[in-house]
Amino acid sequence: MLIDQKIEKFVKREGRRPRILVSSMGKKRHNQDTRLLATLFAETGFDVDIGPLHQTARGTARMAIENDVHIICFLSIENNHKELVMELARALKAEQAENIRILVGGAIPRSDYDFIYSAGVDQILNSVRIDKEAVNRLLDLFE
Amino acid sequence: MQTQEYIDGVLAKNRRIVAKTITLIESSLPSHQDIAKTIVDALLPHTGKAVRIGITGVPGVGKSTYIESFGLQLVKQSHRVAVLAVDPSSSKSGGSIMGDKTRMERLSLEQQAFIRPSPSGGTLGGVTRRTRETMIVCEAAGFDIIIVETVGVGQSETTVASMVDFFLVLMLAGAGDELQGIKKGVLELADTIAINKADGNNIEHARKAKIEYEKALNLLTPSSKIWSPPVLTCSAVTLDGIDEIWQTILDHRKKLESSGELADKRRKQALDWMWALVEEGLIDRFYKNPGVGKSLPNIVKSVEKGITGPTVAAHKLLYLHDLCFSESDYEG
Numbered sequence A: 001m002l003i004d005q006k007i008e009k010f011v012k013r014e015g016r017r018p019r020i021l022v023s024s025m026g027k028k029r030h031n032q033d034t035r036l037l038a039t040l041f042a043e044t045g046f047d048v049d050i051g052p053l054h055q056t057a058r059g060t061a062r063m064a065i066e067n068d069v070h071i072i073c074f075l076s077i078e079n080n081h082k083e084l085v086m087e088l089a090r091a092l093k094a095e096q097a098e099n100i101r102i103l104v105g106g107a108i109p110r111s112d113y114d115f116i117y118s119a120g121v122d123q124i125l126n127s128v129r130i131d132k133e134a135v136n137r138l139l140d141l142f143e
Numbered sequence B: 001m002q003t004q005e006y007i008d009g010v011l012a013k014n015r016r017i018v019a020k021t022i023t024l025i026e027s028s029l030p031s032h033q034d035i036a037k038t039i040v041d042a043l044l045p046h047t048g049k050a051v052r053i054g055i056t057g058v059p060g061v062g063k064s065t066y067i068e069s070f071g072l073q074l075v076k077q078s079h080r081v082a083v084l085a086v087d088p089s090s091s092k093s094g095g096s097i098m099g100d101k102t103r104m105e106r107l108s109l110e111q112q113a114f115i116r117p118s119p120s121g122g123t124l125g126g127v128t129r130r131t132r133e134t135m136i137v138c139e140a141a142g143f144d145i146i147i148v149e150t151v152g153v154g155q156s157e158t159t160v161a162s163m164v165d166f167f168l169v170l171m172l173a174g175a176g177d178e179l180q181g182i183k184k185g186v187l188e189l190a191d192t193i194a195i196n197k198a199d200g201n202n203i204e205h206a207r208k209a210k211i212e213y214e215k216a217l218n219l220l221t222p223s224s225k226i227w228s229p230p231v232l233t234c235s236a237v238t239l240d241g242i243d244e245i246w247q248t249i250l251d252h253r254k255k256l257e258s259s260g261e262l263a264d265k266r267r268k269q270a271l272d273w274m275w276a277l278v279e280e281g282l283i284d285r286f287y288k289n290p291g292v293g294k295s296l297p298n299i300v301k302s303v304e305k306g307i308t309g310p311t312v313a314a315h316k317l318l319y320l321h322d323l324c325f326s327e328s329d330y331e332g
């Protein structure tokens, strides 16, 4: 199925487009990549929320809940994805929002995959971009 | 979740349930809208006391930054602030980017604040219904100040002005020709005009712009007997003038309350709301009508090709709608 059709099906089922929060966590500036990712998602047909810079895991969870998104996406820049994922999953659980999916992108070593999957990540991007295949896999999580 | 859980959750100020309720309101599914209708109806008696403020202005004028500064000030004074951001822009694919919260870095973390940007979704006139109902949910959840941010392009500012108590129009000081760019209509809606970014080198420009706008406002017939909209200057960055605007909002409210205009305004808004719902419902029924649905593609093609004239085609469609009325009635 084409991505457009998948999104159409999603909208028919959920009553709205898939909504994703693209969050910038951490201290470094990586606004460019985050912005680009957000634009790519919007062009694909997602409704995209962008959070303030330097969000914490708790701040991200709160924004995700308040905006009622289906997916949280963040890029690992400072090689602290393990801690961030754990904190994020904990924060979501504390608010009974563990059904929100987590997508992590950036430079993540293969050896970390098992760990972060079991910590609650639903999908890993091995870059800072999305392609058709990644979007397909993401939408399939909701089938 | 059961309908009652939503109602109880909102009244218990549960952030997640408030958010979920807004999602129901925004949903395009008739089943969701039905539940939303019941919830909003149950919440309505718990509302009416909040201060409802609309803020408009061109993209980049500083609306979100202003709300961050203003909102933090209100929170400090123990108010509970809900911010609804309505942005009618969306990409070709239909997806929207909602970035207003990037400017509300601190407010978005405050316990006493709730900020919800809404995607445009491309629904016909849906903004009206959704925003009004969302305001009701926020008020019922104990937010005593509701701020609606809307871009000052298209129709959305008129819509938002018709659902708030106080409409603030933010402007920028330009190089003398500022008045040419804005629509007269927006000035007519304003309860106050504030020239934003009155800081640094811009202070003098802002003062000049203030005088220009004051002249422009003098030419308009005031919509209220007891309120003539002032022109102020402010900076969302240095916070100059932000408190003066809040005092103006309070003053406006006091005057409208004591003269009975606030009650009148809200009564009129209830009627506006009803008519907006009727219009939205009629359009919705038209498109869902099976008779219309069957013939619509052919009629559209026929008009495109110039075989049928637009007036005849419109008559035909409305006739088809009336014929099939009973089938689609209360269908959902």
Ligand SMILES: Nc1nc2c(ncn2[C@@H]2O[C@H](COP(=O)(O)OP(=O)(O)O)[C@@H](O)[C@H]2O)c(=O)[nH]1
Binding pocket: B057, B058, B059, B060, B061, B062, B063, B064, B065, B066, B103, B196, B197, B198, B199, B234, B235, B236, B237, B238
């Ligand atoms: N100097 C100055 N810049 C401002 C002020 N308010 C907003 N800005 C800047 O103007 C830009 C647009 O602000 P934003 O709040 O996003 O505008 P909006 O599109 O109206 O919501 C941002 O770069 C802000 O930092 C102000 O009062 N003074």
Ligand SMILES: [Mg+2]
Binding pocket: B063, B064, B065, B100, B149
């Ligand atoms: Mg904004």
